[in-house]
Amino acid sequence: GLIDMGSGHLHPLKLNVAEARIAENLGAKIFENSRVIDIQKGTQCIVKTEKAEIRCDQLVICGNAYVGDLDKTLSAKVLPAGSYVIATEPLTEDEAQRALPQDMAVCDQRVDLDYYRLSADNRLLFGGLCTYSGRDPKSIIDALKPNLDKVFPYLAHKKIDFQWGGMIGIGANRLPQVGRLQDNIYYAQAYSGHGVNATHMSGRLIAETINNESNRIEVFEKVSHMRFPGGPRFRSPMLAAGMLYHRFKDLF
Structure with missing residues (x-):
């Protein structure tokens, strides 16, 4: 095993909400539930939602696993993978100490x-x-509870209070993909499950570039990222078959 004493864990939703509040205080406008349905690229980009149209001089595409058909170049290099979490009822102090002292x-x-x-x-x-x-x-609970019981059999009796999940973006080489599609269109995606830290790094690199503060984004632009084979229809099934092979290797 490996212990990394230079890392930590935090509440990602509280971090997200706090950063959104700070951004709004600095003048940013945030529009939730505004799904983008089309992007027209140019010296001035046009971003269309189901109810509005936005024109912008600089565009940053951060759809990650949900970029879909908005840009086929980006979607071909990031694969959506489901990741899920369950939360038990509160443990007693003795149970918590035994599980993770x-x-x-x-x-x-x-x-x-x-x-x-x-x-x-x-x-x-x-x-x-x-x-x-x-x-x-x-049911996320039905799917994950057997795994929890296997790792912590002495907590099998604990009730599950919450379940949630969604798609993370996987890149073929597991490195974040950060760069430019053209001079005024930036992108960041494929954090492969490490989004809490990698998104902050990516955002800083893009902000520095837009503000002409650094060219550090060029380091990431030099990395070659392969397209997943199979096209939109067969990309996920082919990867699922490949991952099944690696899961058998884990078993044996």
């Missing part, structure tokens, strides 16, 4: 890894179940 965030090294940690109120957050079908399981 040093309150560390943990992940294993399997292809379809498990990851888990304690929340501030002593719930066990248990995630994993990396899927490549593009579909969510009918």
